[in-house]
Amino acid sequence: MALIGTISGSVGAGGALTSATAITGTLVVANTSTDFPVLASDAIFFVSGATGAIASSLPGVAVFGGDLRVSGSSYFTDIDVTGHGAVVVQPYGTSAGQTGEVRFKELAANGGNYTALKAADSIAANLSITLPNADGSNGNVLQTNGSGVTSFVDVNSLVTGSLSLVTINASSNITASNILANGDLAVNGGDITTTFAGTFNLLSALTSSQILSTGGSAGTINIGGTSTGTTTTNIQTGTNTAPNTIKTINIGTQTTGTGQVYVNIGSTSARLGNARITLHNEVHLTSGTLVGSPGGINNELTLVSSGSAVIRLDTNNDGPGHRFEIRDFNNATEFAVSETGDAEIAGTLLLTGSSLSTLTTTTFNFLNTALTGTLNVSELASTINFGGSITTSSFSGEVIAGAKTLISSVTEKLTHTSSAGSTVNFDLRNNNIFYVTNPITANITANFINTQTTSGRVITPTIILSQSATARIVNGIQVNSASGSILWANNVIPTGNANKQDVFGFSLIRSGTVWIALGQMSTYG
Secondary structure: OOOOOOOOEEOOOOOEOOOOOEEOOOEEOOOOOOOOOEOOOOOEEEEOOOEOOOOOOOOOEEEEOOOOEOOOOOOOOOOOOOOOOOOOOOOOOOOOOOOOEEEEEOOHHHOOOEEEEEOOOOOOOOOOOEOOOOOOOOOOEEEEOOOOEEEEEOOOOOEOOOEEEOOOOOOOOOOOOOOOEOOOEEEOOOOOOOOOOOOOOOOOOOOOOOOOOOOOOOOOOOOOEOOOOOOOOOEEOOEEOOOOOOOOOOOOOOOOOOOOOOOOOOOOOOOOOOOOOOOOOOOOOOOOOOOOOOOOHHHOOOOOOOOOOOOOOOOOOOOOOOEEEEEOOOOOEEEEEEOOOOEEEOOOOOOOOOOOOOOOOOOOOOOOOOOOOOOOOOOOOOOOOOOOOOOOOOOOOOOOOOOOOOOOOOOOOEEEEEOOOOEEEEEOOOOOEEEEEOOOOOOEEEEEEOOOOOOOEEEOOEEEEEOOOOOOOEEEEEEOOEEEOEEEHHHOOOOOOOOOEEEEEEEEEEEOOEEEEEEEEEEEO
16 A cells, blocks of 8 residues: 655544655644554555654554654564664763663562663763673683673683682682682682581692692691681691590602602791791600601701700600600611610710719719620720819729729829928728828827728828938827727838838728728838
């Protein structure tokens, strides 16, 4: 059919259009929903600059060469536009959030809610989003190339740049088989946790030539939780805070054969520098071996302490067989200390200090086990002192040889004195031979002081008198200032010899509580 001429105004109820031509005015199709005109199915409208409303009940197709501006509610089965930017949604106000939107409504049976798409309040430049040409796989996300072209990608795909996670919704999990990043993974806050009940591997795919760095330049590195509770699952900085519970932290385990794992903790500065790793708490090795670093300086392990190095064999020394041992590379024990305090040395004991001492106040046994060989005491020393130096606090006891004594050479100590009275003290703590010059005008009574009083002993002091023109003799004795008598050889009291060397030898015999003094004299010169 054809409509000739220009139509303006309105078409009343029941009216019919019989032709199509350009409509330059205003076309009002109907005033109410019951007054729609009847249009043929082939009716086509060409509108230039038309404004107003087109009802959805038009059975034909309306084609507009200009703009279609609609106010109110209008309904179309299809809208087919061909121009660039053909559908324009204008803002409906000037306040924040008053940009127009395209709404997609839910099913009428479910209500009147909708999903809307709208522009931002301020846009720096025109933005066009190009949708992908095909659907993605299950779990894919929409990604842009930075130029408005989008595509569906796997969330586990390679991240080529720096991935910075500011916030992750805690109500859901990120589940993937692998997450690979060529750049840095920066977590601005929060924790990396797992709810898995088995083994959680933080990083398990490194090759032997790669390095895993933990902490970097961090001021503090915490292994485990930081709370101080007593639950069985809490570990504070690697230390178990749960009572009566043992926790295990494995670092570099599961090596096989001769495989080795190098675990570096702290600085990598030179050994002789100021670098130091300090462990404030106790370190327990329940098994295994503590060794020096192979290939290090002198291949040595050094334990340094400003105080005392303490090795506790067990908590209360009631367990049998606890020993502290030092072994050589053949696993042979070279030094061992048992929990009873006994020390065993396989090699030579070298003392760089000045003395070997004991704190015991009773008996100290230098060697009390069966010796099948030879005991050498300071065979290369120039001097062997028994009892310390000659002071009032030096040794005053006895040196006892329980078996035969073989002495290759003996040099006895001599004390030189000048007689200053008739009674002269001779100290047997320091020596047994005394040399007296310039005897006074009377004979001498010898007082042997610091004499051992143990029963069953014989002491043999010797007094040499270097006589002057008037000879004197030792005609009396005292033992620790207690007077005694002399039994002379052949029952003859000797006489002195002027300008000679008279040697008086005595044997002081302790029998029970009584001293017996035997005396003799020899003359030389």
